[in-house]
Amino acid sequence: MGFTYADFITMQARLSRAAESFGAPLKAASGPESDIQSDILKALDELGHDCWYVWHRMDKRTTCKRGTPD
Numbered sequence: 001m002g003f004t005y006a007d008f009i010t011m012q013a014r015l016s017r018a019a020e021s022f023g024a025p026l027k028a029a030s031g032p033e034s035d036i037q038s039d040i041l042k043a044l045d046e047l048g049h050d051c052w053y054v055w056h057r058m059d060k061r062t063t064c065k066r067g068t069p070d
Helices: 005-022 031-045
Strands: none
Touching: none
């Protein structure tokens, strides 16, 4: 099973509606991953919900399993 162009259009529409519900335009991520992670944490803090996340160390050997989401 592949990802068709129709699937892509459907996904883009869904992402656009989700971004509108937060009142922020959807923009592509750019810059170092640490900056992207910081932006995500800031957005979660602004929502005021308790969220669980994993902050991977990049300067030392990781204790997380491979494939653990950020």
